[in-house]
Amino acid sequence: MAPEATSDQLLARAKDAYARNAYLAALADLQLLGERHPEFPDVQNLMGLCLSLVGRTDEALEAFGRATELNPGYVEAHLNRAITLNDLGRTDEARESFARAAEADEEKSGGRFPSAAAARLANLHQDLGDLYAEAGGVDEAMAEYRKALVLRPQFLDIRNKLGRLLVEVGRHEEAAAELRGVVEARPSFAAARANLGLALYRAGRVEEAGAEWRRTLEQNPGNAQVSSYLGMLERQREGAAGPSRTSVDDR
Secondary structure: OOOOOOHHHHHHHHHHHHHOOOHHHHHHHHHHHHHHOOOOHHHHHHHHHHHHHOOOHHHHHHHHHHHHHHOOOOHHHHHHHHHHHHHOOOHHHHHHHHHHHHHHOHHHHOOOOOHHHHHHHHHHHHHHHHHHHHOOOHHHHHHHHHHHHHHOOOOHHHHHHHHHHHHHOOOHHHHHHHHHHHHHHOOOOHHHHHHHHHHHHHOOOHHHHHHHHHHHHHHOOOOHHHHHHHHHHHHHHOOOOOOOHHHOOOO
């Protein structure tokens, strides 16, 4: 009978599985590790990431919550919780979690304003940007989002909004670069990954777009819009008539 894995071995194995996108394998080791060491916030945060990536978002929120209870200053866990809430459309709760992340980051800020004030100002710029966007003022909206990101560059939901507007105005490569940064920082941010696929598609990088959309659908199997994008690509490959590159639905 093989000896029982040590805690260090479980953690190393879980991190390796996570890096290989083997999230269920990682979860198995993390859950065992969490039972042995319920006091480790890093384990809870990584468990939350894996749960989010396999679509178990309610459990992911619980894990991120445990991580922040164990370490109220755990900025990454606050951010992960905020983005998961944002993915679920629970924007008010997401904003609260982003604000908590900013407060937790206060000692690291080193910026012009105290961290909590910077977070509030960033959210105000975001709100103003949203109003401009609704009114058709895309340039003004992007300017407000950029002001927000100067204050709090880790607010990935705002970067996603900026990236989407860059797609809308035809700055596809710039949008792709912005959105790539978002999904690298938070691989489970499905909405940003879908927008990245759109930016790549509009830039003529069709195979890369398809890869991003397939990854999005793995994370969020019920995403009808991304399913339609992939269906369009398949029809194009088969030589069937389908929407042109500029007719992809921007809703």
